[in-house]
Amino acid sequence: MTSITIIGAGNIGGAVARLALKAGAAVQVLTRDAAKAAxxxxxxTAGTIGDAVTGDVVVLALPYPxxxxxxxxxxxxxxGRVVVDVTNPLxxxxxxxLVVPAGSSAAAEIAAALPxxxxxxxxxxxxxxxxxxxxxxxxxxxxxxxxxxxxxKAALAGVVExxxxxxxxxxxxxxxxxxxxxxxxxxxxxxxxxxSWTTGFALER
Amino acid sequence: MTSITIIGAGNIGGAVARLALKAGAAVQVLTRDAAKAAxxxxxxTAGTIGDAVTGDVVVLALPYPxxxxxxxxxxxxxxGRVVVDVTNPLxxxxxxxLVVPAGSSAAAEIAAALPxxxxxxxxxxxxxxxxxxxxxxxxxxxxxxxxxxxxxKAALAGVVExxxxxxxxxxxxxxxxxxxxxxxxxxxxxxxxxxSWTTGFALER
Numbered sequence: 001m002t003s004i005t006i007i008g009a010g011n012i013g014g015a016v017a018r019l020a021l022k023a024g025a026a027v028q029v030l031t032r033d034a035a036k037a038a039x040x041x042x043x044x045t046a047g048t049i050g051d052a053v054t055g056d057v058v059v060l061a062l063p064y065p066x067x068x069x070x071x072x073x074x075x076x077x078x079x080g081r082v083v084v085d086v087t088n089p090l091x092x093x094x095x096x097x098l099v100v101p102a103g104s105s106a107a108a109e110i111a112a113a114l115p116x117x118x119x120x121x122x123x124x125x126x127x128x129x130x131x132x133x134x135x136x137x138x139x140x141x142x143x144x145x146x147x148x149x150x151x152x153k154a155a156l157a158g159v160v161e162x163x164x165x166x167x168x169x170x171x172x173x174x175x176x177x178x179x180x181x182x183x184x185x186x187x188x189x190x191x192x193x194x195x196s197w198t199t200g201f202a203l204e205r
Numbered sequence: 206m207t208s209i210t211i212i213g214a215g216n217i218g219g220a221v222a223r224l225a226l227k228a229g230a231a232v233q234v235l236t237r238d239a240a241k242a243a244x245x246x247x248x249x250t251a252g253t254i255g256d257a258v259t260g261d262v263v264v265l266a267l268p269y270p271x272x273x274x275x276x277x278x279x280x281x282x283x284x285g286r287v288v289v290d291v292t293n294p295l296x297x298x299x300x301x302x303l304v305v306p307a308g309s310s311a312a313a314e315i316a317a318a319l320p321x322x323x324x325x326x327x328x329x330x331x332x333x334x335x336x337x338x339x340x341x342x343x344x345x346x347x348x349x350x351x352x353x354x355x356x357x358k359a360a361l362a363g364v365v366e367x368x369x370x371x372x373x374x375x376x377x378x379x380x381x382x383x384x385x386x387x388x389x390x391x392x393x394x395x396x397x398x399x400x401s402w403t404t405g406f407a408l409e410r
Contacts, residue, residue, distance in 0.1 A: 139407065177386065195408055203400055
């Protein structure tokens with residue numbers, strides 16, 4: 001079974017950690033404050049950012065502006081790992097654009113910074129509650145995964161499906177642009193009360 | 206009640222025409238071949254592209270590459286009208302990118318070409334079948350509308366709601382970029398059999 005390291009213990013980090021535990025994975029959670037990592041679930045191995053990562057899959061469950069600082073603490077560039085970017089890189093000052101270059105994505109920026117890792121985009125279109133409940137409204141929760149390495153995508157899909165959710169291959173890492181646009185749109189719709197923070201968009205079959 | 210002109214009688218054009226009829230609007234349909242326009246529904250006023258438009262709201266239900274040629278037949282730039290862009294401007298040769306500049310949208314391009322019209326983006330995230338059935342899977346169909354003119358959005362929302370569907374204001378015309386990304390993603394997922402051509406993404410409440 002996959003071993004997984006979650007860096008960050010916010011809403012998404014905690015939800016992904018519990019999903020991975022449900023899937024039977026060995027789960028390490030690293031945060032600035034190890035007590036917060038331990039609070040995610042008694043079954044996780046808690047540590048602080050900068051500790052050696054033990055997971056084959058590393059989920060960067062961080063706000064986008066924090067990613068580069070955290071990666072700086074891993075000078076090996078997480079070589080050989082599957083690295084999962086969950087961010088929605090909004091300009092929170094305006095809530096009207098993303099902070100990544102037009103046409104690009106946070107995932108593409110992270111992939112450029114980690115040439116020895118296999119970077120995936122996933123979870124950014126899922127509100128945390130939908131990972132826990134397994135549903136978006138009345139529809140089973142789907143986790144959309146994009147990336148350029150089929151084995152990496154299959155490893156993450158195994159965790160998602162092992163946790164009881166639907167995993168969908170959303171194409172190459174280039175599609176992270178569209179996934180981030182969808183995540184951004186979904187955030188603006190929730191902020192405007194057109195959808196709720198516990199639902200959002202559901203992918204129907 | 207709103208009067209509406211649909212230019213184009215393909216899947217989306219026909220579905221929007223029937224939705225508008227259901228809403229009690231006067232509906233004109235213009236195509237290259239008036240017989241195809243008439244075939245949409247006996248209640249529409251059929252004509253050919255180039256005929257004077259009678260609708261306050263004009264829906265360009267055309268493939269994106271056909272838009273500029275059709276607009277050239279309306280040298281007044283549809284001044285004073287609400288113009289609705291439904292396109293997903295895919296590069297169909299690669300199915301891997303859009304043909305509009307990065308960060309922009311087909312809607313922004315059309316708005317630049319029609320400075321005297323009030324341009325909206327709508328319907329591009331709806332597969333035609335969901336406009337007819339009123340559902341995406343088990344969820345009521347939502348039409349996402351973006352644009353810079355509140356009255357124009359309200360006019361179109363009136364038609365959508367009058368036809369029995371949910372209309373959601375998705376923000377300024379700048380959000381057309383995200384709506385087109387969502388439409389593109391949905392098309393790739395349907396092509397890959399991850400969702401069906403009669404469902405797609407549903408916006409839950």
